[in-house]
Each structure stands twice: as structure tokens, then as C-alpha cells.
Amino acid sequence: MGNADDGTYSSSNKYGSAPAAASHRVALPPPMPFVTSLRNTLKETLFPDDPLRRFKNQPPRRKVVLGLQYLFPILEWGPRYTLDSFKSDLISGITIASLAIPQGISYAKLANLPPILGLYSSFVPPLVYAMMGSSRDLAVGTVAVGSLLMGTMLGTVVNASEDPKLYLHLAFTATFVAGLFEAALGIFRLGFIIDFLSQATIVGFMSGAATVVSLQQLKGIVGLDHFTHATDIVSVMRSVFTQTHKWRWESGVLGCVFLFFLILARHLSKKKPKLFWISAMAPLTSVIMATILVYFTHAEKHGVQVIGELKRGINPSSVKDLNFDSKYLTAAIKTGIVTCIIALAEGIAVGRSFAMLKNYHIDGNKEMIAFGIMNIAGSCSSCYLTSGAFSRSAVNFNAGCKTMVSNIVMALAVMFTLLFLTPLFYYTPIVVLSSIIISAMLGIIDYDAAIHLWHVDKFDFLVCITAYIGVVFASIEIGLVLAIGLSLMRVLLFVARPKTLVLGNIPDSKVYRDIDQYQNASHVPGILILEIDSPIYFANSNYLRERMSRWIDDEEDRLKSLGETSLQYIVLDMSAVGNIDTSGISMLNEVKKMVDYRGLKLVMVNPGAEVMKKLNKSKFLETIGQEWIFLTVGEAVVACNYMLHSCTHKMNSDGSHKYNNV
Template sequence: MAHHSDDTKEMDIRSLSSSQHQVQNFPYIHKVGLPPKQNLFNEFKTTVKETFFADDPLRHFKDQPKSRKFILGLQAIFPILRWVRNYNFSKFRGDLIAGLTIASLCIPQDIGYAKLANLEPQYGLYSSFVPPLVYSFMGSSRDIAIGPVAVVSLLLGTMLQNEIDSSENAAEYLRLAFTATFFAGITQATLGFLRLGFLIDFLSHAAVVGFMGGAAITIALQQLKGFLGIKKFTKKTDIVSVLHSVFGSANHGWNWQTIVIGSSFLAFLLFAKYIGKKNKKLFWVSAIAPLISVVLSTFFVYVTHAEKQGVQIVRHIDKGINPPSIDKIYFTGDNLLKGFRIGVVAGMIALTEAVAIGRTFASMKDYQLDGNKEMVALGVMNVVGSITSCYVTTGSFSRSAVNYMAGCQTAVSNIIMSIVVFLTLEFLTPLFKYTPNAILSSIIISAVIGLIDFEAAILIWKIDKFDFIACMGAFFGVVFASVETGLLIAVSISFAKILLQVTRPRTAILGRIPRTNVYRNIQQYPEATKVPGVLIVRVDSAIYFSNSNYIRERILRWLTDEEEQLKASCLPKIQFLIVEMSPVTDIDTSGIHALEELYRSLQKRDVQLVLANPGRAVIDKLHASSFADLIGEDKILLTVADAVVTCAPQAGEEV
């Protein structure tokens, strides 16, 4: 028995040694695994859930009693109910200081921004009273400060002016403004409710940088009317028309007293902003500088009676809080369609700005911001605003930055700001009677200068030249044509980039890194060597109807070019084409058809097609279409190294 046992052990050792020898000489080839079949409905449901409900918004409601679900539902709609229980005096102190600080900044800005939208000054103040209160209850950002902003005010004013002249028919213009605000809110809330927030991401960062920069210059140029004291000024916003209007009235239209007031206070505002940037602890200097400027300039005009010397002043701001305006919104007729069109555009731009600001400060404080909830909150805020005499409001970057630096803790800072605006509307509006228009122009110019981001434009140039074209296209479109044209160019170029990337995906020839089984792009790794008789191509995109023919033709061109080089060098021809499919996340019927055509073209050239590492979705469709049977399952392998060993065993052994 012992002798038999020793013989068995000896045979096992010989067998093991033999198998090891076989593995060394003939490495094990890994085939691509076919995933288990899944229920088609469940798979479709999973895809839809991942597309529209990736954050699983109902996860908090699972396994909860009905009473708890009701509370959680209320907290989802009104996030204030979630954190108000833990609110304390320490947080209130931070919010109080922040609220008072942004109120001092927003009041003079609101009066100026209302003029930018061709509305009476009180409508700017109305828009910083009701909307911030609504957002405080429904918004999820702790830092965003709500109110009118320069870019949206200009966009709204320009688009409304194209439909109705504000000076000839002020009542109809105001009604259209409220209608546009209503539909801006409906658009925002709908996008959030249907979880379609990803649509705003189609406006690329580069396009936004260019659009904002162009809008800032346009806004600043528009302020030359008040800054120089010009009475007759062009309604157009392009730089040529504005400069023609400015210099055309140089001899008789400029008012030197107005220029002195505007220039001196603009210098003061820019100096205050410089101090705030230089020393972060002195942020409050730049925040209260606009209010100080308004107070001092108003006092100066009142004492000297400068209005009698041609200095234009505000003259009148209606006293009292927001009157209802639901009866002024158009719900029928041509103006309904006009308001809808303007509202959708203004709402999308406002949404883009607010979400970008919210995400920026959320990342700085390390908390999560629910983009879809934000959209619903902003939408409801603007719908309520439209029925309470407000125009389109959103998150303001300058105010939000001040809010953040002032130490805000929660959305209560917006409530504090609203209360201050309420007190201003009730008691202080008569004090603004002698406020010169030049000071409002100076405040707006100093505020929008920060929207011109030279550093971002330079970085875009360094990173992606096509992005830079999008940036400059949006910029010059706004400056030389109009805000709408610039926006259209920005969106068009962003879409064009997506289409180019989808229809013209990258492909690369791979070679083996010396002394490894790793295959990489030979242009990125010049030391990588090609395998004799084998061409390895990688496709860096999903294969869809939009790019399938291009990919097939590009692979055949790679093959033709390679064969010509080999023929010129008297080297062996290509026998195998390996397509590395790791980056191919999906394939459709057009893609399968393109692979079939590629296979037939290769057969005519006596070249065998081999696929390496197709993903789960791709291998499923290759089997469902019978393409796997067409080329043979032994031609679909796990790695490029496995495919090379199969095609050229001698090359696979030379590591």
C-alpha cells in the first residue's frame, strides 16, 4: 500500500510538472464571459432609474412608518424643517451679520438692476423681498443669496424691449415681464420635478465663461448712459451702436457734474473691492461700499441741488411692499407665447447661474446639494414672485460670496435680508429721491467687472482649443450682436462639440510596452512596439448609428496605411486585426451592422477579425445579433494580450 501511495504521488508530481510546462509554453487564454440573462423589463427599469433617479430620492422613505413618511415628505419639500430644530443663537448670530451685510449690498444693486431690465426701481426691491423668503423655506443651499442679477436683468430687458417698447407702453411691458417671470418659474420647477436638470449642463463651462464676460462688457457699456448723464441713448446693446451713441452725444449730451460723481465713486468702489480681495477679513468693506456711496452721493446732490445742473436722479420709488400682480399675467393671446419664449430662456440662464453658485459653495463647505430640489425651489420662488410684482430672480454670485465670507450658517441670512428690504420699502424709499443715476451705474459697473474671468479664458485656451472657440464665440456674439445671439452661439457651439465628439470618436493603434503584456497607444508611448502580422486598434467611444460608419472606415484606413508601409518595407502582411473594445460602453444595431461590414471587408483581404474585452452591454448584443457566431466565439477574448497569443503565439511568448 505504501509503495502504491509513493507511485501515485510520483505520478501527481509528474502531472503537475507537465501542466506547468504546458502553461509556460501555451498560456491559458481567457474568454469573455457572457453575463446571465436578465428580465428585459427589470433591465429597462434599472436603466431608467439610473438615468433619472441616480440619487435614489425615495431611499429615505424605505421601511418607514406612514407617520414618519409624512414628516420626511414635508422635509423633502421644505428643507428648513430638517435643520430648524437644531438652530441656535450661535448660528443666528452668523446669519444676522451675513443678512445685514448682503442687505447693504443688495438694496443699491436692486435699484440699478431694475433699470437694467427697463423697470421702475421698486421692482428690484420687490424681487429681493418675496423670492428670498420662499427660497429660505424650500432651498437646500446654506450659502446662496437670492435676488435680481445683472446678466438675467439685461437678458430679460433686451428680450422684452424687442417685443414691447418700455417707454411707449410701460403697462404692457410690465405685464409681459411678469408673464416671462411666471414661465421662467414654471420651466425651472418642471425641469426639477421631472429630474431633467442635466439639460442645463449642455451649456458648457467655456461657453458660460464667454457669455458672462460678454454680458459684463455689454452691461458696463449700457451704464455709460447714467455714468455720463446722456439723455438720448440707443436701445441696442451691441458695442458699435452703444459707442456710436456715446460719442455722437459727446459735444452736447455729456454732463460734467455727473461724470465727476460717477468717476469718483467708481474709483472708491473699485478701491473697496481691491481691499476686500487683498484681505479676506475686510470683505465687509467692499460689501457696504455701495450703500455708503448711495448715502454720500444722495446727501451731496441734496445739499448742492445738483439735479438743477443736469444731474439725473432717481426722483421716485413707490413706497410699500409688493402689490399682487396675478391679474397682470397674460394667460391668453400672442403675449402669452412671447412671455413663454422669453421666460424659458431667462429661466434656463438663471438656473445655470444658481446651480453653479450653489455647487461651488456646497463643495467649499463639504455638503451635498440636490440639484433637482434646487430647481423646484427656484421655480416655485419665481412663480410666487411673478404674482407678487417681482421679475426673474436667482442666486447672485457677488452676494453669495459676501454671504459666505460674512459667516452665514443657514438660509436664515436670506430671511434677514428680506426683512431689511421690507423695512426699506415701508419707511426708507423717500430717502432715495435724490440718489444720482450715475452712482447706480458705478455700482453696476463695479459689480460686473468680476464676471470677466481672464484667468479662466487663458486656462481654457491651454486645455482645449475647441472650448476656447466656444468661449470666444459666445463672448463676441454678445458684444457685437446681442445677448440672445451670444447665447444662441454658446449653445450651438456646445452642441457642435458634442456632435463632433460623438460622430468622430478617437481611435488609436496599440503596441506592446517592452517586457510587459501591456498594450498602449504608440503615439503616447513611442517605445511601444507593433506585433508582426497583427494590427491592434482601440476604439475610444460607444458605437452608435452616428459614428458606426466612421469607425468602420477609420479602421479600414488604419489597415490600408499599415499594409502600404509593410509593402514598402518588404515585411509580412497583416493577418489579424484586433479591436480593443474596453472603452466601448455600448453598441446599437447600426454599430453591429458596421462590424458585420468590417468583417466582410476583412475577409476579402484575408485578414481575421478578433475582438478584445467587450463590456457586458456589448457582449450581450453581439450574442443577441448572432455576430459572435459569425466571427466565432474563439475570436472574442478577454485581453489584447490573450488575443495576441492566439493570433501570434511566438509574439505572446516574447515578454
């Protein structure tokens, strides 16, 4: 019975002393003020990693140092940096620079921006991330999907070819908005929002975007001047094949040759990982070879488009170019938020993947702050959206990088290029940039992951393929919305339709498990044991009430068909019920009334602390009888069997049938 002294409830009952096995008590948690409870909940939601623990019991000066080290990790590992680490980072930095330079130019064209912006975006942002980032392997720069998103979304508002200045200013503004949003998510510890982008969503979306990006490069491959701004496959293919009379065979041959070379280099690197440098150097090698070829053959006079003049010098300031005109502000904000979410999802996923391989941890919220400051600084220095690029990070990892100094080396290599080498890119053919993009995108289309999803979880595969089809056949935004919508619908289904299991006894043990999963588990005569596998909220309370009613009907029909002992006890195993709201409590009251009406007895097992607190405050514990709450299913079954034997004895003596008539 209730114990006022220690706040626990005994498993003994008013019909006599409980058996020894059922003598344990279910504790009622001590009372906690609402403000304290709310604070603990918010702390667990927003600060699960407890970032302030490093500051506990530290003197003020040490707290300042630790705070600076938290914001700028380079201050923590920098003093311990060694020459051996620098040798590794130097090689890695030069290697990823050879990949970042051609990719930067290519992805800027993908975003309908001047090619020089791709180099600018590979200089300032990596330096910022090197000081603030927590990943040792992430290589920062422009990314294909983010570039495509920015080009597509801004292109619906401003035509880049008709008003390039306004388009450029909106790109800087969208990057600034993306940085603000990223930093805000990190500062306010809202990184869990990105978790709503499931792996299936990311696989489908990224593969679809890679397909769209590859198809759009057909413009460069066949040398077309005019092309559709739409991204769906129907519009792209129509634009390609309605202009067959404008195809330039010289451009097509050159593009196919270099695409074959890039794919072959990627294949060799996959077959022999030690030869990763072949794939890493292939894009820059292609650019050099193609530029030399065009220069000596004057192919630019025969239909092969070239980049043209690139401005020499490092990043100019673009603070005054940020455009907050109300006419275009909505488009800039929308573009910034959408692109930042995709960039964050890709960048953090890449960083965590390589961190697991090297057995260290990165703070997702802190990464968001680093990405945010990086893009804010970039938007003020003629850069557009940057994130952690998978291909460059993989090369960085395989090259043996030790710290983020590899990003600094890469940035310095890009700076050297900007100061001295940009005139050399004048004759670089656009078709080779298209080949580089297609080659990179083929590595993003992850059909192996899609096949794995099909074998493991059909619903995840449906989410993946929906995202892919939406991106390829409609638009990037529609594909993303469809995928996120399906993912959220699945979460809601898990909450609204939780599992309820019938438990049975494993022979020769006191263990009770799901009867459908364990074929040797047997029903306990006269007792129906149900397990609720979810918190009980307003969204699932009606379903749980109806489901339990059906379980009781099915069990009574089963017992009647077998001629076994009639059902007398309903045992609810609530070990997995972490919380309950007022709708859930009302549902339990209704179940109690239903069970009473049928002449049965409701028994509860192991409600959690939060559940016990609310059941106590709502007086439900008094309704069910505090003596009918047990610590384990085994104790509940022992007590029920004890009462069944007592009832049988009573029935034999006076003919009564149900225990509650005793």
C-alpha cells in the same frame, strides 16, 4: 466555446486548446425584459442620485416626514439650529442686505422696470428659497444678466417708456413662465439639459453680457435721457457719441468718482480677503454719500438725474397683472424660457461652487424646483426674475454664513427698508446706480478663465470667444445661440468622430497602451491592436469602418517597408464601447467581411454587457467565432501568438501560408 449552462464564452479555440493565460471567459449577461432594461436606463438618466433611497425600508409616517424634509430642507436642519449659527447668519444677512438694496434698485433700472421692484424682488423670493433651497451659501435676488435679458427681449415688443403698465405686466408674466419652466425641469428630472451650457459657453456669455451691461451704463454716467434699445457695442457707442452735446459734466464727474471708489474697494478686498466687508459695504456707502451730496447741493437741478419717489410698503399682489393675451404670450414665453435657462445656469453653478468649498452636496434638480417656486411666488407678489447672485453669494460666504437664515435676515432688512426707508432714496442719483452696476460687471468679466481655456483647450476658447463676440457685436440671443451651437457641434464631433488608437506592448509587461502616447510601446509582430474609444452608433459607424480600413492599410505598408512578419490578426479592444446599435453591428459585419477578404482574422476583446447582448442576438458572435472573444488584450495576444506558431509549423510542413487555410 459557448457554454449553455453559464452563458459564457471560452477563450479556447477550435484549433486546439488555448494557452493557460487565455483560459478566462467573457460572460454573456443574463437576459433582461425590455421593460426592465428601459426602466433601468431611464432611472440612471433621470435619477442618477437616487433621491428615493432615503425612503427605503421606512414606515409610512417616517416617509411623510422625510418627504416634507426633502421638499422643505428647513424642516431638517431647523430643529438643530443653534444660537452660534444665528450670530453668524445675522452678520452675513445684514452684510448682503447692504449689497442687495443698491444692487436691486440698479438691476431693476437695467430691466427697464421701476426701481422699487428691485427691492420687492429681494424680499419674497429669498424667504421662499430659505425654506426650499439646499444651498447654505447662495444669496438670492435679482441678477444683472437676467435683468438685461428681460429688458432687451421685452423691449423689442413693448416700449417701457411709452406703455410702462403693459411692460410691467409682461415682466411679471415672463417671470411666471420662467418659474413654471424651472419647476418643470426639476420635477421631471431634466436638469441635465443645463449641462449643455459648458463652462466655456458660460464664461464667454457672461463676460460678453457684462461688457454690454457696462457699456449701457454710459447713458447714466453722462446723463443722457434718450438711448438706444439695442445691446450691440456699435449701436451703444453710436448712441453715446452722437449725443455729445447732451452730455452733463456734473453727472460724469460724480459717476467717475464713485466708480473709482467702488473699484478701489473691490481691489482692497481682493488683496486682503479679510476686508471683504469693505467691498460689500461700498455700494450702500456710495448710495448714502451720493444721496446726501445731491440733497445738500441740489444737483438734481443741475443735470444730475435722481430716482425720485419710491412707494413705501411691502410687495403688493400682482396675480391679476399676469398677462396671457395671445398677442404678447409668445414674447412672454420666449423671454421666460431664455432668462430662466441663464438664471439656472448661473444660480446652480454658484451654489455648487460654494458647496464644494464647504464639502457638502446640493441637488441640482431640487434647486430647480426651489428656483421655480420662488419665481412663481415672486411673479404673484410684484417681483421679477431672481436667481442666485454670484457677488452676493461670495459676500455671504466670506461673511461666515452657516445656513439659509442669512437670506431670511436679508429679506427682513429689505422689508424694513420698504416700510420705513424708501423716502430716503428720493435724491439718490441714477449715476451712482450706473457706477454700482459697472463695478459689479467688472468682476464678472473673467479674462483669467479665457486665458486658461486658451492654454488648455483651443476649441473651448473658440466657443468662449464666439459667445463673447456674438453677445457684444450682435445681440445676447445670437451670442447664446452661437455658443450653444458650437458646444453641441463639439459633442456631435466626439460622437461622430471617436478616437481609434493603435496599441503596443510596454516592454517587460503584459500592458498594452497607445503607441503615440507611449514612445517605448512596441508593435506586436503580425498583430494589429486597435482600441475604439466610444460607443458605436449610426453617427460614427461609417467613420469607424473607414478608419479601421486605413489602419490596416497603414500597418501592412509599414510591415512591408520593414520586411517584417505579414499582418495576420486584427484585435479590437472594445473595453470602452459601452453600447452599440444596429448600424454599429452592421459595420462590424462589414469589417469582418473586409478582414476575411484580406485573409486576416478578427479578434475582439472585452465587449461590454450591453454590447455582448446585442452581438449575441444579432448572431454576430457566431459569425466571428465565440472562441475569438477574449477578456483582455494580453490574453488575445497570447492566443494569436499561439496560433501564429502553429501556422508557422504548418507552413513549414506543407507550404500553406495563412492560418485560415489550415
